[in-house]
Amino acid sequence: MKELSRLxxxxxxxxxxxxxxAYGVAIRKLIxxxxxxxxxxxxxxxxxxxxYNKGYVSKTAGDPTPVRGGCxxxxxxxxxxxxxxxKNTYTLQQTIWDGLSxxxxxxx
Amino acid sequence: xxxxxxxxPLLAKKLFYFLSxxxxxxxxxxxxxxxxxxxxxxxxxxxxxxxxxFQLFKSFPSFxxxxxxxxxxxxxxxxxxxxxxIIKYKGYSFINIFGLAIGxxxxxxxxxxxxxxxxxxxxxxxxxxxxRVIIETPQSDANSHSYWSASPIGQFSSYSGSAxxxxxxxxxxxxxxATRFFPVSDRTILLKYKENxxxxxxxxxxxxxFFDIFTMQFIKGDRENALSTPNSIVLTExxxxxYFGDDDPIGKVLNIEQAHSFTVTAxxxxxxxxSHIKFDSLIPFQENIPNFLPLxxxxxxxxxxxxxxxxxxxxxxxxxxxxxxxxxxxxxxVLLQPLEKIHLHSSHxxxxxxxxxxxxxxxxVVVGLMILVTACINFVNLTTARSGIRTKEIAVRKVSGALKxxxxxxxxxxxxxxxxxxxIIAAVMVFIxxxxxxxxAGKNISMNASHILKVVSLMTLIAILTGLAxxxxxxxxxxxxxxxxxxxxxxxxGKRRNTYRKFMVVSQFVIAVTxxxxxxxxxxxxxxxxxxxxxxxxxxxxxxELKGQIPEKFEILRTELLKNPDxxxxxxxxxxxxxxxxxxxxFVWEGHEDxxxxxxxxxxxxxxxxxDTFNMNLLQGRNFSEDxxxxxxPLELIINESAVEMMEVDWPIxxxxxLNRGSVRRTIVGVVExxxxxxxxxxxxxxVIWVNPGMYKYVFINVRSDNLLETIGYIETKFEExxxxxxxxxxxxxxxxxxxxxxxxxxxxxxxTFTIIANLVACLGLFGLTAFAVESRTKExxxxxxxxxxxxKILRLISREFLLLVCGAILIxxxxxxxxxxxxxxxxxxxxxxGILTYILTSSIILLLVMFTVGYHSVRAAKTDPADSLRYx
Numbered sequence: 001m002k003e004l005s006r007l008x009x010x011x012x013x014x015x016x017x018x019x020x021x022a023y024g025v026a027i028r029k030l031i032x033x034x035x036x037x038x039x040x041x042x043x044x045x046x047x048x049x050x051x052y053n054k055g056y057v058s059k060t061a062g063d064p065t066p067v068r069g070g071c072x073x074x075x076x077x078x079x080x081x082x083x084x085x086x087k088n089t090y091t092l093q094q095t096i097w098d099g100l101s102x103x104x105x106x107x108x
Numbered sequence: 109x110x111x112x113x114x115x116x117p118l119l120a121k122k123l124f125y126f127l128s129x130x131x132x133x134x135x136x137x138x139x140x141x142x143x144x145x146x147x148x149x150x151x152x153x154x155x156x157x158x159x160x161x162f163q164l165f166k167s168f169p170s171f172x173x174x175x176x177x178x179x180x181x182x183x184x185x186x187x188x189x190x191x192x193x194i195i196k197y198k199g200y201s202f203i204n205i206f207g208l209a210i211g212x213x214x215x216x217x218x219x220x221x222x223x224x225x226x227x228x229x230x231x232x233x234x235x236x237x238x239x240r241v242i243i244e245t246p247q248s249d250a251n252s253h254s255y256w257s258a259s260p261i262g263q264f265s266s267y268s269g270s271a272x273x274x275x276x277x278x279x280x281x282x283x284x285x286a287t288r289f290f291p292v293s294d295r296t297i298l299l300k301y302k303e304n305x306x307x308x309x310x311x312x313x314x315x316x317x318f319f320d321i322f323t324m325q326f327i328k329g330d331r332e333n334a335l336s337t338p339n340s341i342v343l344t345e346x347x348x349x350x351y352f353g354d355d356d357p358i359g360k361v362l363n364i365e366q367a368h369s370f371t372v373t374a375x376x377x378x379x380x381x382x383s384h385i386k387f388d389s390l391i392p393f394q395e396n397i398p399n400f401l402p403l404x405x406x407x408x409x410x411x412x413x414x415x416x417x418x419x420x421x422x423x424x425x426x427x428x429x430x431x432x433x434x435x436x437x438x439x440x441x442v443l444l445q446p447l448e449k450i451h452l453h454s455s456h457x458x459x460x461x462x463x464x465x466x467x468x469x470x471x472x473v474v475v476g477l478m479i480l481v482t483a484c485i486n487f488v489n490l491t492t493a494r495s496g497i498r499t500k501e502i503a504v505r506k507v508s509g510a511l512k513x514x515x516x517x518x519x520x521x522x523x524x525x526x527x528x529x530x531x532i533i534a535a536v537m538v539f540i541x542x543x544x545x546x547x548x549a550g551k552n553i554s555m556n557a558s559h560i561l562k563v564v565s566l567m568t569l570i571a572i573l574t575g576l577a578x579x580x581x582x583x584x585x586x587x588x589x590x591x592x593x594x595x596x597x598x599x600x601x602g603k604r605r606n607t608y609r610k611f612m613v614v615s616q617f618v619i620a621v622t623x624x625x626x627x628x629x630x631x632x633x634x635x636x637x638x639x640x641x642x643x644x645x646x647x648x649x650x651x652x653e654l655k656g657q658i659p660e661k662f663e664i665l666r667t668e669l670l671k672n673p674d675x676x677x678x679x680x681x682x683x684x685x686x687x688x689x690x691x692x693x694x695f696v697w698e699g700h701e702d703x704x705x706x707x708x709x710x711x712x713x714x715x716x717x718x719x720d721t722f723n724m725n726l727l728q729g730r731n732f733s734e735d736x737x738x739x740x741x742p743l744e745l746i747i748n749e750s751a752v753e754m755m756e757v758d759w760p761i762x763x764x765x766x767l768n769r770g771s772v773r774r775t776i777v778g779v780v781e782x783x784x785x786x787x788x789x790x791x792x793x794x795x796v797i798w799v800n801p802g803m804y805k806y807v808f809i810n811v812r813s814d815n816l817l818e819t820i821g822y823i824e825t826k827f828e829e830x831x832x833x834x835x836x837x838x839x840x841x842x843x844x845x846x847x848x849x850x851x852x853x854x855x856x857x858x859x860x861t862f863t864i865i866a867n868l869v870a871c872l873g874l875f876g877l878t879a880f881a882v883e884s885r886t887k888e889x890x891x892x893x894x895x896x897x898x899x900x901k902i903l904r905l906i907s908r909e910f911l912l913l914v915c916g917a918i919l920i921x922x923x924x925x926x927x928x929x930x931x932x933x934x935x936x937x938x939x940x941x942x943g944i945l946t947y948i949l950t951s952s953i954i955l956l957l958v959m960f961t962v963g964y965h966s967v968r969a970a971k972t973d974p975a976d977s978l979r980y981x
């Protein structure tokens with residue numbers, strides 16, 4: 001199992017957090033709020049395609065609405081592989097941070 | 109707000125669709141529109157539209173990245189499937205790629221050779237304005253010989269006079285510079301420095317302006333001082349090393365022909381391979397030393413460097429007018445030949461030094477194309493045969509959603525990949541066989557960076573085009589097949605393919621058969637020339653050049669030599685019999701002295717032992733007597749049969765005749781049987797022999813064939829006794845003869861090589877096709893065996909189709925080859941004929957090759973246990 005890149009991690013967590021509302025606009029807004037950086041739609045969908053191809057997420061189609069000019073919404077949700085990947089990342093994070101407290105970093 | 113203002117910018121929206129490679133572009137556009145509407149409500153129209161466009165631009169980098177990423181992924185998959193393809197069908201793939209590699213490698217060599225020929229003289233900086241003066245001698249002019257006696261009547265010649273160069277320099281404003289150039293080609297020049305003395309070829313004379321016109325690299329010395337004094341000499345690096353080793357040659361004195369001293373003023377680097385001008389040593393043009401090179405006139409070239417604005421065509425006429433005024437009776441047309449045309453387009457010009465020929469370039473282009481076409485046909489054939497196997501796979505893919513464009517792209521990718529592999533292998537082959545190529549081409553073809561670049565780019569282009577061509581058939585045809593039909597198993601889609609493939613096989617073999625036939629005919633002609641009786645004895649005749657004091661002491665030498673029982677006879681003459689570059693003159697005899705009666709003869713000087721030494725037959729009259737040369741005047745003439753024919757008399761003995769109208773009349777004392785004093789390309793022309801010792805250049809010695817080494821040793825000893833200061837160099841006459849046909853031999857080697865290659869490639873192709881055909885009929889063969897068919901019957905069954913094709917190819921190619929070879933043979937006045945045997949031999953060779961190729965598979969198939977073949981499903 002390959003490690004998740006930072007972006008993949010952020011994306012998967014966002015999708016998890018948003019639950020049934022995990023679609024383009026919401027994901028983008030969430031990431032922008034969290035990281036302070038706004039992802040362009042092109043970049044976002046490229047990344048979404050990647051995690052889809054890797055099997056981390058699955059897609060569901062929603063209904064088209066006039067507000068979207070008649071285009072459908074696509075909702076993303078975590079798949080078992082995605083959950084496993086997140087678990088690994090979390091474990092790795094814990095391992096490398098184990099015993100260290102960020103509060104104490106100035107003191108060396 | 110109206111709809112116009114509410115809707116997102118249409119152009120931007122379209123661009124999103126166009127540029128995005130995402131799978132969910134629709135959703136993306138929808139998302140963007142959702143946000144857009146939000147912003148529209150919050151911040152109003154212009155802000156929203158701006159935001160929309162801003163999103164588009166922000167996404168550009170991602171679009172680019174994702175485009176590249178997806179394409180790479182796609183092509184990586186194609187390549188993977190291509191590699192799997194190769195591994196799965198190892199045999200076919202190998203034949204396919206290897207065959208194409210051979211074709212590419214051969215084309216590379218041909219392109220290399222052609223590029224070499226076309227690149228002559230391209231290193232001269234002023235090349236666009238350099239011309240050579242060419243003289244045309246009109247047919248009717250009997251007096252024209254008085255100016256340029258070496259130029260044959262009715263022809264073009266580059267011998268344009270020794271007064272021409274200086275005249276052009278001084279009297280014509282549009283001439284920036286002009287030089288004479290005279291390469292000494294009919295003899296060697298003896299150079300000596302201290303103890304080192306050698307006979308040098310490539311000795312030439314030129315004006316000092318030579319270096320203003322032509323670009324040479326000076327290693328020592330410079331342009332201004334190179335030929336500035338009358339006794340300066342310029343050497344190439346090769347010669348400088350030979351005589352001076354590591355010492356500085358500048359200022360040192362070389363001795364020429366034991367008589368003249370010349371000082372080295374400059375050293376230039378060896379002339380590059382692609383220079384039509386060749387010299388190793390160069391001295392200024394000698395006008396005031398009458399016996400410097402005793403010759404009848406100086407046949408030299410003249411080159412001019414014209415002003416950029418000058419018109420070459422008009423200039424030729426200007427020169428003509430100029431000379432008409434200065435030389436009464438001058439009646440030659442003057443033309444200017446551009447520098448770039450000299451090497452390849454001088455075959456109609458009587459030239460001092462033989463040149464290349466554009467005809468050969470064309471021949472090589474044709475041969476090269478044929479090989480390339482053969483290899484490519486193979487490649488396409490085998491590729492399409494194989495893709496035929498995969499129709500089911502393709503049908504399945506189409507059904508499961510593969511786009512037609514994707515399939516097309518896949519085929520092209522696979523095909524190009526194969527081509528790429530073939531290209532790599534071809535490159536390795538080229539590298540390995542380079543020495544063989546140089547050997548066949550007869551010269552070391554070295555190239556500079558720009559030449560190599562041109563050749564390599566052309567090869568790459570060819571490889572790519574081949575790949576595309578091979579891929580196009582499956583791409584076009586297979587990707588448009590209806591999957592339903594294929595999966596149902598509807599037959600009959602193969603018919604058109606089959607015809608196409610048959611046509612290809614036939615074409616390949618037409619090429620192969622034609623080449624075989626041509627090679628056989630060329631070989632036949634060579635044998636004919638080897639074996640033909642030349643009218644004189646050429647085997648076991650040695651010769652060396654007359655130099656220094658040998659002429660005065662010759663009688664002594666002859667007496668000594670004849671004491672050796674292995675030495676039969678000696679003679680002296682002005683020409684190496686085989687040379688073909690004889691002096692010409694206008695023959696006049698009793699009753700034919702009119703101004704307008706022009707009868708051209710070649711003439712040669714020889715002593716009274718000449719006819720005997722060469723075992724020539726005297727048909728009428730007698731040999732030269734002691735009175736042949738009296739008071740410095742030749743009195744007797746011997747003429748050949750062709751001359752007698754020209755004179756239209758039965759018995760010319762005793763008649764008075766002379767060379768050129770103004771000269772003394774001499775007596776014809778004998779008629780010698782025609783002998784070939786030129787190459788077999790030409791009819792035997794009229795020849796006049798006289799005794800004129802001043803013109804002798806060679807000593808000929810007829811020896812017995814046994815004890816050759818000792819005989820030569822004996823000659824050397826005697827030589828050194830009378831001329832100790834001269835180096836001893838002796839040659840066989842038949843070697844000189846070989847060099848007459850050097851060009852043809854070159855062509856022949858090339859032909860035979862490419863014939864072998866073309867046949868190899870064609871057979872490889874056939875091998876592959878047969879294998880494929882047999883495999884697709886495994887079941888059929890198995891069933892037939894079960895039903896009792898014998899091995900030979902099965903053999904016949906399978907090979908029949910191919911044999912028929914090849915027979916058809918033979919029938920088509922025989923007339924083509926006949927036509928081509930006939931034309932080539934016309935070039936020879938004395939030739940063999942093509943002959944039925946040649947046709948039979950050709951057909952047999954081809955049929956044998958084919959039977960072996962096809963038979964291999966057929967026999968194997970016939971011997972397979974039917975149980976195995978029927979089991980396979």
